[in-house]
Amino acid sequence: MEKTLTFQHVSYLWDDAKALELSGDEVALFLYRSNLLGADLRLTNYAGGNTSCKITATDPVTGEPADVMWVKGSGGDIGTLTKAGCANLYVDKLHALKNRYRGLAHEDEMVALFDHCLFDPKCAAPSIDTPLHGLLPFKHIDHLHPDALIAIAASKDGEQIMKEIWGDTMAWIPWQRPGFDLGLQLEATVKNNPGIRGVILGGHGLFTWGETSYECYLNTLEVIEQAAAYLQENFGQKRPVFGGVKLQNGPDAATRRKYAAEVLPTLRGLASSHRRMLGHYTDDARVLEFVNSHDLPRLARLGTSCPDHFLRTKIRPLVLDPAQMHQPLPAVKEYLQEQFEAYRQDYTAYYERCKHPDSPARRDPNPVVILWPGVGMFTFAKDKQTARVSAEFYTNAINVMRGAEAVSEYQGLPEQEAFDIEYWLLEEAKLQRMPKPKSLSGQVAYVTGGTGGIGKAICEVLLQNGACVVAVDRDRLEETQTELRQRYGKDHALTAAIDVTSAEAIASSLQQAVLQFGGVDVVVNCAGLSISKPLGETSQADWDLLQDVLVKGQFLVTQQAVEILRAQQLGGHVVNIASKNGLVAGPNNVGYGTAKAAQLHMSRLLAAELGPDKIRVNTVNPDAVLRGSKIWEGDWAAGRAKAYGVSVEDLPAHYAKRTLLGEEVLAEDIAKAVLVFVDGSLSKSTGNVLNVDGGVAMAFVR
Known part of the structure; x- marks a missing residue:
């Protein structure tokens, strides 16, 4: 096959030097090819499509050579595919399953038989x-x-x-749900059309192949x-786009x-009537072209075609209606409530029309898109x-509709076919195998002082328990974001x-949180600073700074965040990081x-006010957190030591010794x-104070 290096609509990423390093290992080359294909979203979607290679391996039981297929396992993504994400099966046993196949009505039973074809019983589950x-x-x-291919399909x-494009070098198979019968149709199509280079599955996707990994890739x-290229030549020729x-x-x-x-928290609250959801917003140029077009109502109603698209978009x-969305906010909320309820009823009617006697129960009726x-x-x-x-x-x-x-x-997936994909018993079984959500899955935490010692530790613990986190602070932003995303994933942090004394800066940071995740559920006021001086040495500037950052900052952040919490109508949490010093009168600390x-009492006042909104307000009182804490990097440590x-060096031991636990x-x-x-x-606690100080008797609340 002639080597082609110039492409305008796809990315040619093959590196001959890298491929040479992998030569002799067909599985490694297959994984390399898969990762390259998955790196270009114009070729396939995240977790969409699958790739395979067939090799000769030594049967571990007989010691004889055997033909083995490596293929992406169920639920994997070719862009990040590794050996661990692949299933490997005996090719002859897969062909032997033809003798067990009982027809379309018995498709699902074939999946269990794939396990009896596994070369390595510990490999990923076959799809x-x-x-x-x-x-x-x-x-x-x-x-x-x-x-581009699905647009044609x-x-x-x-x-x-x-x-018209490929002549007799490609073949077509009309839409059919994936399964063993479709595999038989592919086999027959290739046998009846010798020499073709690929097959288009109607409404679904593309199959292509090659004798080597490179030939297949090319x-x-x-x-x-x-x-x-064919589509590009025809855009706007017959009629205006959309x-x-x-x-x-x-x-x-x-x-x-x-x-x-402005509208995301309300949308999120409505979308979360079944379970708490996280949001995503995009104004991508392709999206705007579609939503601003004359054809939007007609095409949107048709739904998607490719099963992978449909499963993730409903x-x-x-x-x-843009006119309705530009009314005053109370009217917009009422309009949205009506639209969501109408969508839920429409979805329920779709379920009732299409369900089978053994269909799973109706799922979340809210829109995804x-x-x-x-x-x-x-x-x-x-x-x-x-x-x-x-x-x-x-x-x-x-893109497909365009x-x-x-x-x-354009033709969308027929309604019954769409339902049969969405409520496929095999898909239901896959959903049931999903790991149990973590305690904070679906929640968004907004943490002020989030790049400092205590604030960052809070972010990490919340992330470890499934939350998405917005860490707001004055410095260390880029390094903290990079570190948190490397540890917990790019979508989570x-x-x-922020400047907690500036209402404008707070509003900007909260807007970023809402646009990134759809809203906020947990607000942690951790931003702070410390000044330790006796009365005579405490300047008005010292006093104002402490009051502005600790008291005014907590007030302003909570005031604006509560607007979001109320718009969502999902309840929520405010946790204020105060101090043992709010309860104990220590020296040189006025x-x-x-x-x-003041922080402590503000928390009690807010708990009383926000209870009817199911917003719980509680306080954590630390004491003497020295390691990693920003406040101990300045003059505070010297002031407390004095x-x-x-000595400053003896402060950790001094604080530990004075506690009841000695910790x-x-x-x-x-x-x-x-x-x-x-x-x-x-969940039924609000207005409470939790001391985390190793046990300081003077700080006992009662």
């Missing part, structure tokens, strides 16, 4: 697409869902268009490139973000990654600049101790106290 690879004769196979005249790229622009002169980017941030999106002309797209899911990926999948669906409408007429006492007549208090101890207040362990 439903396994026979689609295993029954074909080729050594290397790619099954992808590229937008989802076109009314798709088969005719295929022949064949895949060339077919997708040719499809994309029927032309309906909404002219929409708001600019800053205004779109403002509108999105039967259809909720489309908002919400389209607001002029503003963009919102998606909601159980975690941030899934919400983001749902947006990517619907953007892929938009291409199909350019060359023919965000940092933002400014700091007074401010901490007050107690010891040093660490930042992690404070973080665990915050966790107890917000993870459901104390």
Whole structure:
């Protein structure tokens, strides 16, 4: 096959030097090819498609050579695929399953039989697409869902268009749900069309192959490139894209973000009526072109075509009326409540029309995708990654509709077929195998002072328990965000600049939190500083600074965050990090101790006020957290050492000795106290104070 290096619509990423290093290891080359294909979202979606290779391996039982297929396992992603994510099966046993197949009515029973074909019983679980690879004769196979190909596959005249582009070198199989029968159809199609380079599955995707990993990779790229080039030549030729622009002169980017941030907490609250959801917002140019078009109502109603798109975006999106969305906020909320209720009823009717006697119970009836002309797209899911990926999948669906409408007429998945995919018993079994959610899954924590010792420890403990975290602070933002994302995933952590004495800066950081995750559930006021001076040496500037940061800061942050919590109507938590000094009158500490006492009482007042909103307000009182704490980096340590007549080096021992337990208090101890207040362990506790000080009798609340 001639080597092609120039592509306009796909990314050619093959590195000959890297491939040479892997030569002789077909599985390593297969994984390399898979990762390259998964790195280009124009070729396939996250966790979409699958790849395979067939090798000769030594049977561990007989010692004889055996043909073994390596294929992406169930639920994997080719962009990050490793050996651990692959299933490997005897090819001859997969073919032997033809003798056990009883027809379309018995498709699901075949999946259990795949386990009896495993070469390595400890490998990843085989997916439903396994026979689609295993029954074909080729050594290397790619099954992808590229937008350009699905645009043709989802076109009314798709088969005719295929022949126009590739002649007799490609074949077509009409839509059918993946399974053993589709594998048999692929096998027969290849046998009856010798010499073809690939197969298009109607409404679904593409199969391509090659004798080597490189030949397969190049064949895949060339077919997708040719499809994309054909679409590009036809855009706007028959009619304007999506029927032309309906909404002219929409708001600019800053205004779109403002509108999105204002409505996101309300949308999130409504989308969370079944279970707490996280949100994602995008105003990608492709999305705006679609939502601002004349064809939006017609095409959105048709839903998606590719099963991978559909499974992550539901039967259809909720489309908002821009005129209704620009009313005063109370009217907008009422309108949204009506639209959500109408969507739920429509979804329930779809379920009732299409269900089978053995169908799983109806799932969450709320929309996953919400389209607001002029503003963009919102998606909601159980975690941030899934919400983001749902947006990517619907953007892929938009690309598909755009291409199909350019060359023919777009056709969505028939309703019954869509239902049978969504409520497939095998998909239900996969959902049931998912790990149990962590205690804070689906929750968003906003932590002031989040890059310091105590604040960062709080962020880490909340992340470890499933929360998404927004760490806001004045410095160390980039390094903290990088570190948290490396440890807990790119979708889980965000940092933002803040000055807790500035209402504008607080509003900006909260807007970033809302746009990133859809809202806020847990507010931790941890920002602070310390000044230890006797009365005569405490200046007015010292006093004002302590009051501004500790008291005014806690007030301003809570005031603005509570607006978001109330808009969501999901309850929530405010946890204020005060100090033992708010209860104990220590020496040389008038400014700091007074401010901490004010924090404590403000917490009690807010608990009394916010209880009817199911917003719990509690306080954690640390003492003497020296290691890693920002406040001990300045003059505070010297001031306290002077007050107690010891050296700075002896402070940790001094503080530990004076406690009842004789223990040093660490930042992690404070973080665990915050966790107890917000993870459901104390769900009926508000207005309380939890001392984490090793046991200081003078600080006992009663």
